[in-house]
Amino acid sequence: MRHKKPLPGMLVVLLDLLGIGAALGIYALFLFVIPSSSNAPLQDIVSFGATPTMEVSATPEPAAQTDDAALATPAATPTPSPTPAPGDFSATFPTGEFDDENAIGTYADDNLRVSITEHELDGGVYFVADVWIRNIQGFKTAFAGDKYNSGYELPSDTASRYNAILALSGDCYRARNEGIVIRNGVLYRDSRSGDVCILYADGTMESYYESEFDIDEAVARGAYQGWSFGPKLIDNGQVPTSYNTSDAIMAHNPRAAIGYYAPGHYCLVYVDGRQPDYSKGLTMKELSQVMIELGCVDAYNLDGGQSSMMTFQGQVVGQPYKGGREISDIIYFGGDDPKA
Amino acid sequence: MRTFRNVFSHLSIIFSGLFITLTILNQYNPGMGFLTSTVSMVFIFLFCLSVVALAVATIMDNRKHAKHMHHRAEEAARWKKISSNNQRPPQK
Numbered sequence: 001m002r003h004k005k006p007l008p009g010m011l012v013v014l015l016d017l018l019g020i021g022a023a024l025g026i027y028a029l030f031l032f033v034i035p036s037s038s039n040a041p042l043q044d045i046v047s048f049g050a051t052p053t054m055e056v057s058a059t060p061e062p063a064a065q066t067d068d069a070a071l072a073t074p075a076a077t078p079t080p081s082p083t084p085a086p087g088d089f090s091a092t093f094p095t096g097e098f099d100d101e102n103a104i105g106t107y108a109d110d111n112l113r114v115s116i117t118e119h120e121l122d123g124g125v126y127f128v129a130d131v132w133i134r135n136i137q138g139f140k141t142a143f144a145g146d147k148y149n150s151g152y153e154l155p156s157d158t159a160s161r162y163n164a165i166l167a168l169s170g171d172c173y174r175a176r177n178e179g180i181v182i183r184n185g186v187l188y189r190d191s192r193s194g195d196v197c198i199l200y201a202d203g204t205m206e207s208y209y210e211s212e213f214d215i216d217e218a219v220a221r222g223a224y225q226g227w228s229f230g231p232k233l234i235d236n237g238q239v240p241t242s243y244n245t246s247d248a249i250m251a252h253n254p255r256a257a258i259g260y261y262a263p264g265h266y267c268l269v270y271v272d273g274r275q276p277d278y279s280k281g282l283t284m285k286e287l288s289q290v291m292i293e294l295g296c297v298d299a300y301n302l303d304g305g306q307s308s309m310m311t312f313q314g315q316v317v318g319q320p321y322k323g324g325r326e327i328s329d330i331i332y333f334g335g336d337d338p339k340a
Numbered sequence: 341m342r343t344f345r346n347v348f349s350h351l352s353i354i355f356s357g358l359f360i361t362l363t364i365l366n367q368y369n370p371g372m373g374f375l376t377s378t379v380s381m382v383f384i385f386l387f388c389l390s391v392v393a394l395a396v397a398t399i400m401d402n403r404k405h406a407k408h409m410h411h412r413a414e415e416a417a418r419w420k421k422i423s424s425n426n427q428r429p430p431q432k
Binding site: 031176178246248305 | 350351353354355357358361362367368369372373376377378379380382383
């Protein structure tokens, strides 16, 4: 029987290393390039008619009068106060001039008001976009490629395609196979993974610890947008004592976060980082402190690091680390309506 | 069988290298789900299959080798007995 001469040892090691590289390439191909087969939405949660309707409360009956003088001059009928439809924030939508002289950018129209300010905390530069919307449909999200699970692109490209006035990188849902995905009233994925943030159709926003979240309850309540990255940034008005995330993510990093004040009033926070000569970023605790000091009732961390990016009227805000990264979704205000 | 063992040995090394890399990446960014994605589950399954195949091949090879050595030991013992009795070796 002929015995072949074995290959040199170093060549065998090299071939194994090449094999490992090929396996990593195949893994990345399936994870990031080839779209998943389950792209159909699971459920329509919230939908809006062509014209919003308003309910008017009944005129209250005048109280019984026993005083003769009162009988001579009947009390005027109070003007009925209209009850705004859920998701209509006209009653609280501000008008008039912006009162922040330090704003680096402002925008106002009948349905949207945005004011952006720049701040610095312990070597970390961050930007706060204060947002008022008149209607819940003004709080929009968009997918890269315009469809669920259809690809990745720079947040600035997605924002540009929708002519967004203000945009912020989302939770990059496509990088994981689990996590709640609710966009513009449609449920796409209902598996729970990490802390969750839900914007309801009535304008309220709540973030939940992973163990506390109930998707059925959120759907029944009218979840309009839902994100899964986290962690939750405010716990009963305080900085949380622990966070549902890794040590690497807790450290100084670029950040993207969303804050909630009241129905119709929100803020987007973008933090520049990993640039020692300019901005080292914020830790998660510092981000929580920022959101609390801004007066947010609730706040939630979105995908940070190189993924985070904010745009305002077509311009990139700040200096995203390495120019940003292609991601799968954005939050945006103004501009065109979402395609999906 | 030796070729079979060689192939699955190298496959096991490749899969191990893949998951060592993913484990390190997961430490830096667990949000990406490097170890929990469906693709990872498939690769873990294939890894397990290659390890099982390698183990079965190794066990079969070991048993074959053990049988062979046992047979040789029996032959050696028979020869020793024959030479001690000064008998001619039996015709096969």
